[in-house]
Amino acid sequence: MQPIDQASVQLVIDQLKDQELYIHLEMTTGAYASHNDDSKLTASTFIRNGIIRYTLGSIEGSGPFRVGLKINEGWVYSQGLTHWDESDSERLILAGHDNEGKLVVSLQLSKEPF
Amino acid sequence: MERQILVVLPHPDDECFGLSGTLAKRISEGTQVTYACLTLGEMARNMGNPVFANRVTLPQIRKLELMESCKSIGITDVRMMGYHDKTIEFEDHEAMSKRLGELITELNPSLVITFHPLYSVHPDHDATGAAVIRTLAKMPKEQRPTLHCMAFTKDCEQMLGLPDVKVDVTAFLKHKIGSIQAHRSQWQLPVDSNMVESDAMKERFGTERFWTYSFE
Ligand SMILES: [Zn+2]
Numbered sequence: 005m006q007p008i009d010q011a012s013v014q015l016v017i018d019q020l021k022d023q024e025l026y027i028h029l030e031m032t033t034g035a036y037a038s039h040n041d042d043s044k045l046t047a048s049t050f051i052r053n054g055i056i057r058y059t060l061g062s063i064e065g066s067g068p069f070r071v072g073l074k075i076n077e078g079w080v081y082s083q084g085l086t087h088w089d090e091s092d093s094e095r096l097i098l099a100g101h102d103n104e105g106k107l108v109v110s111l112q113l114s115k116e117p118f
Numbered sequence: 119m120e121r122q123i124l125v126v127l128p129h130p131d132d133e134c135f136g137l138s139g140t141l142a143k144r145i146s147e148g149t150q151v152t153y154a155c156l157t158l159g160e161m162a163r164n165m166g167n168p169v170f171a172n173r174v175t176l177p178q179i180r181k182l183e184l185m186e187s188c189k190s191i192g193i194t195d196v197r198m199m200g201y202h203d204k205t206i207e208f209e210d211h212e213a214m215s216k217r218l219g220e221l222i223t224e225l226n227p228s229l230v231i232t233f234h235p236l237y238s239v240h241p242d243h244d245a246t247g248a249a250v251i252r253t254l255a256k257m258p259k260e261q262r263p264t265l266h267c268m269a270f271t272k273d274c275e276q277m278l279g280l281p282d283v284k285v286d287v288t289a290f291l292k293h294k295i296g297s298i299q300a301h302r303s304q305w306q307l308p309v310d311s312n313m314v315e316s317d318a319m320k321e322r323f324g325t326e327r328f329w330t331y332s333f334e
Contacts, residue, residue, distance in 0.1 A: 060208065060209075060210060061208070062207075062208050064207045064208065064241065064245075065241070070207070070241060072204075072205050072207065072208030073208075074205075074208065074209075078202070079202055079204075079205050079208075081204055081205065
């Protein structure tokens with residue numbers, strides 16, 4: 005994973021619009037959040053291989069970045085994105101890592117299931 | 119006297135701390151005010167304290183809170199624009215400018231008030247300011263209304279200089295506190311209406327600040 009290059013990610017977002025895609029969308033505090041600090045709530049959520057199609061999408065901000073995808077009756081939204089996999093030309097692989105390198109958020113899009 | 123003010127803000131409580139006193143004051147002077155609120159703040163994390171809202175009920179609750187806030191201020195023309203919370207920056211620029219342009223054509227405001235596009239903390243705030251500015255920038259200079267921006271990043275004064283417009287709203291603190299308290303899912307202000315005359319309240323809430331935007 006490399007630090008996000010906004011213009012390159014925007015190109016991939018544009019290439020993937022107006023077609024059925026599999027989405028992986030995830031956010032997590034880590035399973036030990038409340039074990040390590042009992043003022044914290046351990047929480048996580050993901051959807052894997054949900055199917056979406058978006059008509060408008062962009063990556064905004066100056067890092068960490070935000071992505072919004074306009075779907076038929078709503079939105080896909082993700083904030084805190086720091087890294088992408090530039091070696092993957094078919095899919096969009098985005099993630100947000102904290103300052104210890106741990107994953108906090110991820111947004112992935114692909115024409116094939118993950 | 120200001121003839122017609124158009125306020126454009128993204129969230130139902132954006133008016134309460136920084137602007138409600140000014141609007142109440144202008145309305146008392148005879149100014150017409152229209153408030154275009156872009157979203158219903160449906161993604162807010164505050165759900166009341168104790169919790170009384172959920173993700174399904176929150177938009178309807180915040181709509182009612184907005185109406186109550188506007189009533190306290192004296193605003194009778196509220197336009198709920200139907201955008202979704204957190205998504206203003208992703209909306210198509212042309213389509214947004216078209217809708218905002220229609221409002222401006224209809225109302226012909228002498229003053230527009232929104233957030234500064236760079237120093238307003240929340241992405242929706244910045245994006246709303248940017249959308250208003252893109253819309254107004256297309257107008258011929260002679261027809262363009264004055265634009266006042268609210269800003270509140272820690273460095274906003276360093277970046278923008280001191281605000282050039284300061285409004286004394288100490289005579290309208292009842293309206294302002296009413297506006298804040300209307301948004302009860304978002305704010306729980308431990309204040310009663312007798313306290314609006316206190317020096318502490320006047321100090322904390324008595325001045326509202328704006329930066330006039332230059333299109334040059
Ligand atoms: Zn807001």
